[in-house]
Each structure stands twice: as C-alpha cells, then as structure tokens.
Amino acid sequence: MTSIPSHDEDHVLIRQIADGDEDGFKQLYARYGRRLYAYALRVVGSPAAAEDVLQESLIAVWQGAGRFRGEGRVIAWLLSIVHHKALHALRQKPEQALEPLEDVLPDGAIHPEEKAARREQQKLLRQGLTELSVEHRSVLELVFFQGLSLQETADVCGCPVGTVKSRLNYAKNALRGELTRQGLSAEEIV
Amino acid sequence: MNDHQYDHQDIQDLLPFYAAGTLAAAEQQWVADHLAECETCRADRAFWGAVGTAIEAENASLAAPPQVLARALTEKPSRLTWAEMLSTWVSLLKTQVRLVRAEIWSASALVLGLGFMVALLLERAGFLYALAPLVAAAGMALIYGDDNDPVLELTRSTPASQSQILLARLVLVFGYDLLLALVATAGLRLFLGEQVVLALLFEWLAPMAFLSSLALLLSLVVGSSNAITATYLVWLGRYVLALPELNQIVYALSAGPGRFWGNPGMLLGLAGGLLLASVVIVRQQAGSTLVRR
Numbered sequence: 127m128t129s130i131p132s133h134d135e136d137h138v139l140i141r142q143i144a145d146g147d148e149d150g151f152k153q154l155y156a157r158y159g160r161r162l163y164a165y166a167l168r169v170v171g172s173p174a175a176a177e178d179v180l181q182e183s184l185i186a187v188w189q190g191a192g193r194f195r196g197e198g199r200v201i202a203w204l205l206s207i208v209h210h211k212a213l214h215a216l217r218q219k220p221e222q223a224l225e226p227l228e229d230v231l232p233d234g235a236i237h238p239e240e241k242a243a244r245r246e247q248q249k250l251l252r253q254g255l256t257e258l259s260v261e262h263r264s265v266l267e268l269v270f271f272q273g274l275s276l277q278e279t280a281d282v283c284g285c286p287v288g289t290v291k292s293r294l295n296y297a298k299n300a301l302r303g304e305l306t307r308q309g310l311s312a313e314e315i316v
Numbered sequence: 317m318n319d320h321q322y323d324h325q326d327i328q329d330l331l332p333f334y335a336a337g338t339l340a341a342a343e344q345q346w347v348a349d350h351l352a353e354c355e356t357c358r359a360d361r362a363f364w365g366a367v368g369t370a371i372e373a374e375n376a377s378l379a380a381p382p383q384v385l386a387r388a389l390t391e392k393p394s395r396l397t398w399a400e401m402l403s404t405w406v407s408l409l410k411t412q413v414r415l416v417r418a419e420i421w422s423a424s425a426l427v428l429g430l431g432f433m434v435a436l437l438l439e440r441a442g443f444l445y446a447l448a449p450l451v452a453a454a455g456m457a458l459i460y461g462d463d464n465d466p467v468l469e470l471t472r473s474t475p476a477s478q479s480q481i482l483l484a485r486l487v488l489v490f491g492y493d494l495l496l497a498l499v500a501t502a503g504l505r506l507f508l509g510e511q512v513v514l515a516l517l518f519e520w521l522a523p524m525a526f527l528s529s530l531a532l533l534l535s536l537v538v539g540s541s542n543a544i545t546a547t548y549l550v551w552l553g554r555y556v557l558a559l560p561e562l563n564q565i566v567y568a569l570s571a572g573p574g575r576f577w578g579n580p581g582m583l584l585g586l587a588g589g590l591l592l593a594s595v596v597i598v599r600q601q602a603g604s605t606l607v608r609r
Contacts, residue, residue: 148389155388159380167378177384184388193477244366251370270336270368271375276329291329298360301367 136200144191155184158201161272162208168267169212169260179215183208202278205268209282216260247310254304262297265290322346327357335364405484412484420455424493427451432500441504445519448500450551452493452524453531457543459485460598461535479595486591490528497524522580522587527551529590536597 139157142150162183167176186207194203255263261283268279280287322330327350333339334347351358431447460482497520527547534543554577577583 146392148392151389152385155380155385159385160378163380164375164378177381180381180384181387184384185391188392195477247366248370248373251366252374255370255374266367266371269332270371273336273338275338276333294332298363302363
C-alpha cells in the first residue's frame, strides 16, 4: 500500500488550489497523481482513456477545490471524482472496459524473488484480477492499493458498506475459483 | 465497540483491511486475537495478502503521466461563464433526480391526482387546495439527511457543496409538486370555473411555500417523520381555528389565523427565511462531519 501523506497538509494544498495556486496543484499531483492514474487505469482499462479521465478529474479539482469542505481525507475525495469520471467514460465508450489489462502492463511487475509456487499463484491471481468486473476490481484497488477504509471505499463507490463487503467476498471466491480452475490445490491457494 | 461484538463473520469482513494494514489499532488487535484461534481466517488472511501483493505488483511500474498535469495546468479555469454555470447546475439537477427518494415522485402524483378527483366529485376546489401544501411539505421533509439518502456520504465527498445539493433537490421536488398543483388547479378551472390566479395566490401557493420550507427546516433538526407530523398539525390548525366558535376566541387573543394564512407576502417572506435557515444548518452539519472524523 502507498504511504499516506498528512491529513492537514492535504487540506492546506486544497485551500491553495482553491486560491488558484499552481504550485499547490503540482504538489497535489506529485503526491497523488500516480495513485489516481492507477485507479483510472484499472477502471477504464486503457492508458489513453485513463489519461483522459485523469485530465477531466484534475479540471474538476480546479473547479471544486473552493467548495471542498474538508469532509474526510483528500485522497478519498479525489478518488471519488476519478471514480465517477471513469464510470462516465465507460458509459460513453463501454468497449474500453473489455480491453485486457495485461496488454498495457509491463512484465516486470512480477517479483523475481518469489518462490515458484508463489510466482505461479501471483500470475494466476493477476490473470483473475483482469477478469473481475469493474465494480469488484475497483473495490480491491481502493482497499489494497489506495489504502481506503471500509467506509471510504463505500463513499467512493457510492454504495452502502454492506455492498463493499459483499463485493470483497465475491471477489475472493471468484479469484479462488480461478486458481482452482487453473489447477492449484487447496494448499497452494493460501 | 468491544471485543464481544465481533463474531467470525465480522472478522471475515475486516480481513481485507487487516491485510491492507488500514484497520484502527483496536480492530487490528481483535483480528489478530481471532486469527490465533481460527484456521479458516488465517488462510483467508494469507489469501488477501497474496491479492494485495498481486495488485501492488500490477501497479508497481505505473507513474503519473506528466503530460496530464501539463494539460490540466493549461486548462486551469479562471471564472465560470454563465453557460458553464448553467451546465453545472443542469448536471447537478440530473444527478440529484436519481438520488432523491423515488417514492416522492409517484406518491405526490397519486395523492394530488386523488385530491383532484375528489374535488371534482364534490365540486369543492378547496379540497385540492388543502391537499397541495401537505403533499409538497411531505416531499420537502424527505429530500435530505442520512435517513433519506443512502449515499449521503458520497454526496459529501463530491465537488458540489451540501447547500448546492440541498437547493438542487428543493428545486426538483418543489418544482415537481408546484407543477402538479398548477395542472390540477387549471383542471379545476376548466371544470368548476374557479378563479385560478386568486386561488393560486391565496389558497395554496404561499401556504405551500411556507409549509414546505418549515418541513425542510424541521426535517434537518428533528428528522423527517417529526417534521411531517408537525407541519401537518400546523396546517390542520388553520382549519380547526377557522371554526366559528374558536375563531372568536383566537381573534380576541391575536391577529387571527385568517390574516396569517391569507397574507401571501408574509408567508413567502417567512418561507424564504426558513429556507435560508435550512441552508445554514446544512452547512453547519457538513462542518461538524469534519470534526467528527
């Protein structure tokens, strides 16, 4: 999980952006740009579409910073903007969601020091992740990569907390099912 | 929350967040204690750890595209034009249509439709005029708050402010009820020959605005159900106090209920004041959410 910057520093940055401070905007992007891009990419599925989503989200941040009332963490607010922009993009061009993620990801992401069984499991898990729906994949991203709490995840997705729990449970069963189908035994599926 | 409130399923729900390292210290300890005793949860915790590792690995080589920042900086908005402001509000209204409780639309239409039919059958337009403010007040009591908005937490994290969201919903629901009442009044004019303009001003428009604003304000303070009950009682009081016997007593004590409800200027002024108070309360509530967190 990515390290979490100070809550207060983020709110100061948002106030600076609300005043039109470009340096504040650059700092915010340096702090969260990678996470926001990663999330957009996981939802829309292609780098070009993810860049468009990120671009629209940043403009929304420019426009909305003055109205941000400091409710909750800034990253949750930013992700909620990206989430909605990304879903909107999917509705406009639904075929983008079908693009396989592995085509746009480098091979070097697999840790070479993992043992053989773990490497195989990781490979299959990544394959399984690409086959999850946007709803289930986005919840996993928000929890494991973005480091959001249960409530924050629900807020970003715009669904009740119970729905987040059920999506996590579904994703777990789907991923395990995928590993089983690929021939991993129960012992190998940790 | 104490340890005894966590059962196996609760721990299962917490395991992804435990694996991600985002639980509060106390919850983390409860999960750790449970893991020491539960083999199923230990396996699930390891599985979630592997999922987290896979997701981290997938994202490891990603970097924020610098060209996006460069483009965003060139598109830094100066001031919104009128067209952009209008577009923003239209977009907000479209979003809020989906978030307002769905039953408001059908219930308002059904009740006013029923009132229209009864007024026609009885040839008493006053029946509809008595009903219209109640329908609008009930709708306004249900437009905002945790009880009425399953995704209020989401709306609190969107760029639109809470007062903008409140006003957008007010425009939608009040506008809808106003339209329904106008259509019904026009229908009565057609069939019963009522003086539409006079009826509109004195019988229901001003009282509708006042009761609706009162219901909205009360719903923010004491909840939707209490707000509906209170505003219904206020409206009922108009008719009870209009009884000849009571009216004499009330006139002796005050300016009289007839003068209050028959003064559209004052009612609309009060409605505006109550609405302003509602906006202030919503802003304060939004601020207190930050404090609670």
